[in-house]
Amino acid sequence: MMKALLLSILAILAGAGAASAGKAAGLAPASDLVHIDWQVPEQLPPPFRNHCTVENFTARPYCSNHCGADYQFYYCSPVSFGCCHLGHGYCDWNGVLRCHL
Numbered sequence: 001m002m003k004a005l006l007l008s009i010l011a012i013l014a015g016a017g018a019a020s021a022g023k024a025a026g027l028a029p030a031s032d033l034v035h036i037d038w039q040v041p042e043q044l045p046p047p048f049r050n051h052c053t054v055e056n057f058t059a060r061p062y063c064s065n066h067c068g069a070d071y072q073f074y075y076c077s078p079v080s081f082g083c084c085h086l087g088h089g090y091c092d093w094n095g096v097l098r099c100h101l
Contacts, residue, residue: 038062038087044075055086062086 041052041063050073052063065073067083075081076091083089084099092098 039072039074044073048073048075048081 038060040061041049044063044065048065049063050065051067052061054061062072064071064083067073070086071083072086072089073081073083074089074091074097076097077095080091080095080097082097084097089097089099
C-alpha cells in the first residue's frame with residue numbers, strides 16, 4: 001500500500017515538473033535569445049570575438065571583447081550584451097544579461 005502511494009506521488013510530481021518546464025520554455029522567442037551561462041567564441045556574433053583565450057582552471061575558451069582581465073563577454077540578445085566577471089554571467093529567460101557574485 002505504501003509503495004503504491006509513493007509511486008502515485010512521484011508520478012504526480014513528475015507530471016507537474018514537465019508541465020512547468022514547458023510553460024517556461026514558451027516565455028521568450030528562442031530564435032533571438034541565448035540561454036546558457038558559458039559562451040564559447042563560436043556562439044558570439046563575429047564583431048564580439050575579440051581577446052579570446054582559455055580559462056586557466058577549466059580550459060574552456062571564452063572572449064573578453066575589450067572587457068579587461070578576468071571578464072567574459074556575454075551575448076544574450078541584440079539588445080542585451082556586456083561584460084561580467086569570468087564565469088559569473090548568464091542570460092535570463094527574458095534575454096537579459098545578468099551578473100551574479
